Amino acid sequence: MSTRPSDAVATLLGQRIKAPTSAVERVADVLREQIVDGALRPGTQLTEESLSTAMRVSRNTVREAYSLLIGERIAVRVPNRGVFVAAPDVAAITDLYAVRALLEPAALRWGPGLDERAVAGLRADVTEAQRCREAHDWVGVASENQHFHRHVVAVGGSERLSTIFATVLAEMRLVFHEAGGPFHAPFVDQNVHIVELLEQGHREAAAEELTRYLSDACAALISAVSKPPSHG
Amino acid sequence: MSTRPSDAVATLLGQRIKAPTSAVERVADVLREQIVDGALRPGTQLTEESLSTAMRVSRNTVREAYSLLIGERIAVRVPNRGVFVAAPDVAAITDLYAVRALLEPAALRWGPGLDERAVAGLRADVTEAQRCREAHDWVGVASENQHFHRHVVAVGGSERLSTIFATVLAEMRLVFHEAGGPFHAPFVDQNVHIVELLEQGHREAAAEELTRYLSDACAALISAVSKPPSHG
DNA sequence: ATTGCCGGATTGTTCAACAATCCCTACTCT
DNA sequence: AGAGTAGGGATTGTTGAACAATCCGGCAAT
Known part of the structure; x- marks a missing residue:
């Protein structure tokens, strides 16, 4: 499995032209890591306001990031109550x-x-x-x-x-x-x-x-x- | 596999106390149906503004709904370009x-x-x-x-x-x-x-x-x- | 034909505001 | 003492306006 020169160039270009990470994705990445590493325990509530302040992003951005994590099932949204780190039973x-x-x-x-x-x-x-x-x-x-x-x-x-x-x-x-x-x-x-x-x-x-x-x-x-x- | 009376009651209650659907979910439901039914063809761009106007919700709500569909892989987000109905190759x-x-x-x-x-x-x-x-x-x-x-x-x-x-x-x-x-x-x-x-x-x-x-x-x-x- | 620039469309994000929901606490009644 | 109710605070769900950033297409210049 040799790497042809054109493959190497394409790989480098691929990295170069890769879209910059959006704020939503950055917030989700940080949270995902904290959840998976156990720093945020199952059942912990993730409040929009506190995260918005801590990460200096708007609440809308936080909400979108939460939706990503919810789609991955590591967080759950309880309507009108908030978003919580998933706690599998x-x-x-x-x-x-x-x-x-x-x-x-x-x-x-x-x-x-x-x-x-x-x-x-x-x-x-x-x-x-x-x-x-x-x-x-x-x-x-x-x-x-x-x-x-x-x-x-x-x-x-x-x-x-x-x-x-x-x-x-x-x-x-x-x-x-x-x-x-x-x-x-x-x-x-x-x-x-x-x-x-x-x-x-x-x-x-x-x-x-x-x-x-x-x-x-x-x-x-x-x-x-x-x-x-x-x-x- | 009989249904015990208490199961039937619990099912009814489950339906009764189910949380009302959020605007985000409603928008996503409508879009999902249109995509799956073919009314929105693969590759079609879903513009936030037009959908916001058509469904009388704010752009933020539309964005959140898009994120749901993207998580389901029936839509794709191209950063700074927009969201499109997925077009599987x-x-x-x-x-x-x-x-x-x-x-x-x-x-x-x-x-x-x-x-x-x-x-x-x-x-x-x-x-x-x-x-x-x-x-x-x-x-x-x-x-x-x-x-x-x-x-x-x-x-x-x-x-x-x-x-x-x-x-x-x-x-x-x-x-x-x-x-x-x-x-x-x-x-x-x-x-x-x-x-x-x-x-x-x-x-x-x-x-x-x-x-x-x-x-x-x-x-x-x-x-x-x-x-x-x-x-x- | 190619390149560069500008304008328009759209997205990404922010902010402030308001309505709605839920939970907890305090108070009242039995 | 226990149960029920009301109110307040915290938080969520959503809106709309605004601004920055990005991208694409059209037009002009070379």
Whole structure:
């Protein structure tokens, strides 16, 4: 996969002529990052006035930015009450895993993009997750886990699917904040096993392992968020 | 699957206490319908001022409504140029069918919702499609075809998936307007065959038939939109 | 034919204002 | 003490006017 000189030029030009980011998008970007990183917790109200003041934009701009996030399901608008960071409940968790249980194994089974390079990428994800786990870096474990699953869906070979799945992952991030630090640690080994099966060319077995993993993870997550907090 | 009396009451109450529709949503609803029905053709510019005047709302309200449609991918915003009805090209069509090729057969294979009632619903869809075809009602054929595929994905048992797929179908509607009236007619029989397989309990065979169907339909659609219009 | 400039159309954003909604608190009544 | 009601404050939903910025098309000059 060589890069032809004309490709390189087009890439540079593409970057040069890319439209500047609008204020709406900038506000949404800042908020999205704070939500996904857990700085804005589920259920937090996002008031138009305070954000308008803090980011020195008008309330109309804030409203438009909110609409972007609502479309991504990481925020919800309650008419006449305000916009809140989404707080996925058990039903939402169940639904999210239903999406994943359909998408991810299907991508592993028939996705047209599962070549050696893709498998190597998945191997890199789990290797990094293992390293983070040894270092008790739970944020890193969660992050690598999401990379892994994003790459799984990317095997499906559809840009739209990848975009859709990014919103699923963003919503899942909200849930993981509720679940607590080491949630993903026990599942790293299952991801490793999935990669091993893929490396041996056993796509069907890998897909079945992934289905089991998702079912286990769903049950564990529901259990984790249904418990009273064990540490204030 | 009986409806308990308390469920029926809750449904009624749910409807009663549902929040009134905001102006933004009303504008978006009107536009969405016009786009999906073909009254607003792909590539049409939606100017804020004219819509603001036509619908007696402010430009800010129009902008917010546009953002909803853009999130659904049936409109696109070109910064500083305006908002246009989406005009899916061959790459978009290919991507849409990639989504469908992953989602729909997976739903048929493992979707938890494929009970007798669901199969009966699919049978009703194809029966209605056949009736529309006999009547040369191509709009009806296309509409029933979409009902069929929506119900297929609903078998996946996820509200999010169904919502996501609704946007896929809306975008497909734009493409079908380009393709011409009888596009779906030749595929009705394949849908019938899929239902027959499901009625016989052959989920795997039905999924494979659906995969073939989608591949054929994709190729036919790309061919149809790549041709010069055969009738002005 | 090409280039540059200007004007018009439209978008992106701001601001101030007002109406509407909702929630919380305080007060009154039983 | 408990329940109900009213009022005020906070916030949202929306409007309209204004201004800056961008883009495109038409026209003039070379």
